[in-house]
Amino acid sequence: MTLRVVRLGTPRHAGEGLRVGTARRPPRGVRKSDYARLNYYDVWLPELAPSQKWVSWALSQPWTDARWRKYARNYRKEMSDPRAARLIELLAALSKRTNLSIGCYCEDENHCHRSLLRELLREQGANLG
Template sequence: MSVRVRRVYEPPEPGDGVRVLVDRLWPRGLSKDAARVDEWPKGLTPSNELRRWYHAGEGSYEEFARRYEAELTAPEAAELLDGVRELTGKGPVTLLTAAKAPQESHAAVLLRLLG
């Protein structure tokens, strides 16, 4: 099982496998052709409230990760996470995000849960 996180703005690579956009909003200035996104499970992303809370600098990454993991136990999110987990059994999966610091984003939480 090979799962990795990359910025969606980086050019696609042959080893990316299935490219899964894990952001709720489409990345600014990026065409769908250039992004080469295979899956876009919007319901797998953090809630707007949690995203705003974290980006406002009101809490630590660790607290954000804890809250996001709690959100992922909701039925729709859990089902989508299972769907991505199934993809990892078939070959490489690349989680794509527009986050400037993917290592401290929701994508890193997903990577840990899928790895």
């Protein structure tokens, strides 16, 4: 069993399992009833997304190494909140029992919170695919 980190809205992999959206906002212009059919997500957990403050900050200027380090530090701080930490523990535990995936819309995973979330899940012992 594994947990994949994916870009929301992309075709699903065979056996991917439940797709969990970790974006701050649902997809624009898409009816809620179409989220799963259009490969966005089956379940939405915005609690694992960066706060609106940090989403806005991230989109305000191009990435530099220093900006990415600051963003990563603040995202990790937000994910240390007990509710977010419990969700990360839950996903890590589920990855040992079933296939599932988590994701965000960002094109570049290297500058997206999903790469940081992958690290947090790995630290909790998740089976990553």
